[in-house]
Amino acid sequence: MHSVASNTAGLSQRSRGSSTSTTCSLLTVVLCCLIGFSLIAKTVNTHSITKILDGKIYDSLIIEQGVVREVANEGESIELLTTASNFSSLASEKSFSSDSQKARFLSPKPSIIIGGNSFSIKPEADTLSLRDPNQFEKDFGDNTIFGGFEDAPKFATRLQNMAAVLENREIAETSKLMMQPLLPPCRRVFLPRQSLVDTKPRGTRAPAHGIKRCRITHDDHPTIALALLIEKSAEIVNTIRRLQKLAAEIKGSNNGTRKAEVLVLVDGQWPGEKTLLNAHKLMEGENDWFLISKNKLGEMKQFNKLTRCSQAEVVVWLSVDDLPPENVTNSEQRNWIEWITSAIKIIQSDKSIALVTPQNKELHDEAMRYSMSVKLAPFVVRRESVIKLGGIEEWGGCRGEKITREVGTELSQRLWRGGFKAILLVSSTDFLGRPLPLASTNQSVGGDIADIDSEWPFVLPGRTKKDISEAREALISEASRTKEVVGNCASPGLDDSGIYHGATKSCQGEIQSYPIVSIVMQYFRRPKIIIPLLNSLVRLKFQVEFIINNDSISELSEFTRYSSRGPGNYDWVLALFNNVHEIRGYNRLGMFASSELVMLIQDDDAAPKDDSWVRNALYFFNKYPTLGILGGYRGRIDNGRKQMADLKQNNGQKFGADWKRDRMKLTQALTTLDPGINKPFMWMYKVNLAPLIVRRSLFTEVGGFNTNFSCAGNPGIGLDYEISIRLWKLGWRVGLYDPKFHHAIGNSKQSGTHSGPQKKIRDASEGQNNMLMYRMYPNFHHKVGSSIVMKSNQQGIKSGSFRKIKGR
Numbered sequence: 001m002h003s004v005a006s007n008t009a010g011l012s013q014r015s016r017g018s019s020t021s022t023t024c025s026l027l028t029v030v031l032c033c034l035i036g037f038s039l040i041a042k043t044v045n046t047h048s049i050t051k052i053l054d055g056k057i058y059d060s061l062i063i064e065q066g067v068v069r070e071v072a073n074e075g076e077s078i079e080l081l082t083t084a085s086n087f088s089s090l091a092s093e094k095s096f097s098s099d100s101q102k103a104r105f106l107s108p109k110p111s112i113i114i115g116g117n118s119f120s121i122k123p124e125a126d127t128l129s130l131r132d133p134n135q136f137e138k139d140f141g142d143n144t145i146f147g148g149f150e151d152a153p154k155f156a157t158r159l160q161n162m163a164a165v166l167e168n169r170e171i172a173e174t175s176k177l178m179m180q181p182l183l184p185p186c187r188r189v190f191l192p193r194q195s196l197v198d199t200k201p202r203g204t205r206a207p208a209h210g211i212k213r214c215r216i217t218h219d220d221h222p223t224i225a226l227a228l229l230i231e232k233s234a235e236i237v238n239t240i241r242r243l244q245k246l247a248a249e250i251k252g253s254n255n256g257t258r259k260a261e262v263l264v265l266v267d268g269q270w271p272g273e274k275t276l277l278n279a280h281k282l283m284e285g286e287n288d289w290f291l292i293s294k295n296k297l298g299e300m301k302q303f304n305k306l307t308r309c310s311q312a313e314v315v316v317w318l319s320v321d322d323l324p325p326e327n328v329t330n331s332e333q334r335n336w337i338e339w340i341t342s343a344i345k346i347i348q349s350d351k352s353i354a355l356v357t358p359q360n361k362e363l364h365d366e367a368m369r370y371s372m373s374v375k376l377a378p379f380v381v382r383r384e385s386v387i388k389l390g391g392i393e394e395w396g397g398c399r400g401e402k403i404t405r406e407v408g409t410e411l412s413q414r415l416w417r418g419g420f421k422a423i424l425l426v427s428s429t430d431f432l433g434r435p436l437p438l439a440s441t442n443q444s445v446g447g448d449i450a451d452i453d454s455e456w457p458f459v460l461p462g463r464t465k466k467d468i469s470e471a472r473e474a475l476i477s478e479a480s481r482t483k484e485v486v487g488n489c490a491s492p493g494l495d496d497s498g499i500y501h502g503a504t505k506s507c508q509g510e511i512q513s514y515p516i517v518s519i520v521m522q523y524f525r526r527p528k529i530i531i532p533l534l535n536s537l538v539r540l541k542f543q544v545e546f547i548i549n550n551d552s553i554s555e556l557s558e559f560t561r562y563s564s565r566g567p568g569n570y571d572w573v574l575a576l577f578n579n580v581h582e583i584r585g586y587n588r589l590g591m592f593a594s595s596e597l598v599m600l601i602q603d604d605d606a607a608p609k610d611d612s613w614v615r616n617a618l619y620f621f622n623k624y625p626t627l628g629i630l631g632g633y634r635g636r637i638d639n640g641r642k643q644m645a646d647l648k649q650n651n652g653q654k655f656g657a658d659w660k661r662d663r664m665k666l667t668q669a670l671t672t673l674d675p676g677i678n679k680p681f682m683w684m685y686k687v688n689l690a691p692l693i694v695r696r697s698l699f700t701e702v703g704g705f706n707t708n709f710s711c712a713g714n715p716g717i718g719l720d721y722e723i724s725i726r727l728w729k730l731g732w733r734v735g736l737y738d739p740k741f742h743h744a745i746g747n748s749k750q751s752g753t754h755s756g757p758q759k760k761i762r763d764a765s766e767g768q769n770n771m772l773m774y775r776m777y778p779n780f781h782h783k784v785g786s787s788i789v790m791k792s793n794q795q796g797i798k799s800g801s802f803r804k805i806k807g808r
Contacts, residue, residue: 110186110489113464120462123486124187156196156730159701163731166625174676177622178615179496181516182597185697186489188418191384193221193311195703197726197776218286218712220584223259224344225312225383226250229302232268234320236275240264240282242323249337261287263306268296268400270563270572273556280553280576286712289588294563294572296400300407301594304391304488307383308700309592314344315386317379319402321434328431335429343380343425354385354415357408358433359424368425370478372416372471374408376433382420386411387700389418390487396460397440398507405436410462411487413471418485421478462487490514497569498543515545515571517614518593518696522582523603525552529746534562536606536742538570540614545594547573549585582689583716587704593696597621602690605633606742613739616679617693620735623676628698628732629724631687633657633743634667635736636721637789638685638782648770650782655682657738670738672793672802680805683792684736685728685785686721691741702726709769715762718769725777728785733792 111122171177228243230236243262251260264283270292271279283290289309293302303317324336343356346368358376359369386392392403392411412422427433462485470483493502494514503512519537526533537546548559553576563572571594577585590598597618607613613632621627634656642651659667670680705723710716724734773781796802 112461120464120467121186121486121489123484123489124185151190152192152196155190155192155701158190159196159698160731163626169625171623171625174619174623178619178677180618180622181494181496181498181514182595182618182621182695183490183494183514184488184596186486188388188484188486189390189697190701191387192701192703193384195706195708195723195726197729218580219259219261220311220707220712221259222261222287222312223314223348224250225261225263225306225310225315226318227263227303227306227310227315228265228318228320228323229299229306230264230266230320232296236266236271237278237282239320239323240279242326243318244282246323246333246337249333250340261289261310261312263289263291263310265291265293265302265306267293267298267302270294270560270574273560276556276560276576277553283576284578286578288578290576291592292574292576297571298397298400299403300392300394300397300401301399303379303403304394305592305594307381307386307391309588310383311588312383314347315381315383316340316344317377317381319377319434322378322432325431332429332431335427336432339425339427339429339432340378340380346423346425347380347382350421351382352419352421353423354382354420355412355422356380356425357412357422358427360433361426361428366426368423370475371422371424372409372413372468372475373405373424374412374422375405375436376427377403377408377436378432378434379403379408385415385420389414389420389485390489393460393462393487395488395491398503399510399512401440403436404439406439406460406463408436410460413468414462414485414487416471416474417467417483419483421475461489497541513543513569515595516540516542516618517597517599518545518547518595519599519601520547520586520589520593521549521601521603522585523548523550523552523555524581525554526603526746527555529604530555530558532745533603533606534558536608537601538562538567539607539609540611541569542611542614543569543571545571545573547575547589547593549575549577549589551577551579551581551585579713581710581713581715583705583707583710583719584712586719587707590694590696590704591700596696598694598696598699600690600692600694604744604746605690606745608740608742613691613741616677616737616739619677620674620681620737621693621695623674624733624735626731626733627735628695628702628727629687629734630693631656631684631720631724631734631736632691632693632739632741633688634659635682635684635687635724635734638786639790646767648767650786652685652782652786655684655736656688657741658743669805669808670736671805671808672797673805675800675803679737681735681737681802683789683796684724684734685782685789686724687734687736689720691739692720698727698732702730709772710765715765717762717765718773722769722773722776725773725781725785728788729777729780734789 110124112119113122226243226247228239230239243264247260247262262283262285264279276292280290297305299317299319307315307317324333328336339358346356347353355374357374357379359371360376393407393414397404397407415422491500491503493500495501498513498516500512500514504510517540521537550556550559559574563574573592575585575589577588580588586600590600597614599614599617601607617630617632620630634654636650636652636654638650638652640650640652643649644651654662654667655670656667659669670682672682673679674681702723705716705719709719709722727734777785793802797804
């Protein structure tokens with residue numbers, strides 16, 4: 001029997017009716033295997049979706065502007081009723097003149113195309129096409145410093161183009177803006193591995209917090225990640241122990257590198273304090289990340305979240321059943337490790353390969369082959385590619401379910417259609433290759449009774465005959481396609497509280513929901529104020545995801561008690577990271593969040609009693625499509641005449657909440673309000689944590705907070721100011737409002753990072769990081785950026801978008 005490693009050298013293709021074969025090298029090992037492409041697409045397990053009108057049967061429909069229109073050859077359109085009232089079509093199908101091309105981006109929502117037995121999503125177009133890529137260097141000038149990766153200028157230009165287009169998007173009625181959930185964009189998400197604007201390329205000068213002063217064992221950019229999902233029935237501590245033994249072997253086997261991270265998520269249970277502590281002792285590595293989800297969300301949702309949370313190039317999706325049995329022989333365990341490391345090497349060898357799954361050695365002669373069908377787990381994925389195309393599809397299944405063959409195959413086909421490749425790699429051990437269930441276990445979702453008239457989810461998207469044909473053509477030709485395909489676009493039927501009533505009905509009454517807001521709290525040892533803090537945050541009546549980064553691994557009993565007693569509309573997640581502190585904690589968990597509206601809060605700020613702090617934030621994000629960050633505390637406009645020598649920043653105007661409590665008397669109240677809701681609001685050059693509200697997709701695409709602003713475990717002073725400047729530089733906007741939080745409650749100034757050794761580090765970092773911003777944004781910070789903000793506020797008053805507050 002040949003080992004997997006000896007057969008992972010390359011692939012060759014043999015097309016139908018041809019005797020020639022083309023060889024392509026995947027690894028340095030000089031061995032190739034033939035691949036056949038006699039693949040037959042699996043038929044979707046639903047009856048034909050049809051509509052009858054005036055005696056005619058239509059089986060090809062398109063949902064536009066809340067109605068279903070029959071697509072006839074002669075171009076006729078017949079309006080039909082549908083439940084998908086949340087959807088609208090792209091605004092224009094005219095020729096691609098500059099004006100009509102621009103109009104294609106003005107609709108905030110995609111359309112659904114239905115044909116045959118399935119449907120697919122027509123996503124929002126990619127704004128990168130609005131400008132010639134050859135203009136990249138012209139947009140920002142010679143003095144701008146980009147991050148240390150090849151495509152940073154391209155990513156930055158794309159975001160700038162997108163902001164320019166979104167400025168012209170039509171806005172819904174004011175009355176709807178406070179209640180309308182902020183949904184993720186239905187388009188590709190481009191994923192940088194670090195901040196778009198950074199200091200690394202600046203000659204030989206080391207970043208401000210050089211590696212000699214940091215914990216050198218912490219790696220912000222590991223090569224691989226092992227992501228394990230532990231369900232309720234599994235024994236947590238023993239399972240983690242088994243995984244860590246395997247991880248140690250894999251780290252040593254992966255081309256000699258030890259750059260690996262281990263992510264473990266307990267899905268559907270909240271262990272007791274003793275179990276949490278014992279489990280965490282096994283997860284104390286610098287790149288170990290341990291999370292607990294009270295509610296069981298299932299493999300599709302949780303693997304998507306873990307993949308976004310990871311920073312690795314390659315992520316291995318594992319369930320407990322994918323691990324080798326405890327009584328396995330050493331030889332079989334080595335075969336398991338060999339398959340994992342071989343799959344990782346295959347992905348690392350070719351940027352177009354995005355997915356590797358097992359195949360049974362008895363069924364196939366080839367060691368590996370291209371395929372658009374997935375039947376076995378585990379999955380080994382290229383993180384950037386999978387996130388770019390929307391992740392594994394969460395439609396067509398109920399909350400808490402495992403990945404099915406239908407879902408796995410749709411991901412493979414979407415990758416082929418989107419310019420990537422998927423591979424089946426033979427397993428030389430019998431226990432590797434967990435069979436996936438065929439479809440959803442819920443008959444109302446995946447069974448023969450589902451159709452367009454039943455409640456969502458009725459069918460898996462992306463599985464029309466046209467979609468499958470496109471994937472097959474790409475596989476056979478190995479053509480690099482560039483179709484605008486994406487998964488996990490928002491589904492129909494979401495109400496203002498975050499409940500999918502139709503999906504809930506289909507899933508036999510089990511609540512299917514989307515959180516209106518994901519709250520991410522950075523916590524470090526505040527035992528005297530934790531109770532009032534948590535009391536203030538559990539009053540919201542709509543769907544909420546509450547994520548706590550407990551960096552100090554303390555007060556576990558309090559978090560356990562609150563999660564166990566509800567309320568039921570909260571998804572509780574506890575992250576027990578290893579004192580990575582706020583920059584890395586917020587980066588990881590902000591991308592892990594399920595909602596597009598992510599509110600980053602601190603552990604000494606209590607929320608008001610009503611829900612206006614969330615509803616008003618929704619209003620501003622819905623009204624202003626280019627609003628990237630909304631501050632909820634204080635902010636600055638650097639329009640002063642002097643530089644403060646001690647803080648290394650301009651002495652310009654300072655605005656915000658609790659301005660009367662400023663002992664230095666430097667803060668003033670906001671001077672304008674939004675007339676739609678009569679609440680104070682201004683554009684602001686720099687805003688402070690916390691709260692700080694971000695769009696998850698944009699936060700992801702700009703690279704999150706800049707990790708050069710602190711070592712792992714230290715305060716990230718200036719992280720909020722720098723990302724504010726970065727967004728203005730990229731053409732987006734930063735706003736400031738007053739959510740009426742109670743700031744610095746209890747003994748906050750005598751605890752956390754405001755006391756002891758952490759305070760010294762905090763103070764030393766402030767001036768250092770303020771100077772760093774000038775090196776990062778030459779010829780922009782602070783004069784050019786602040787002038788843009790002041791003009792924006794003046795234009796708001798002139799246009800009537802803002803109104804001056806009397807006496808201010």
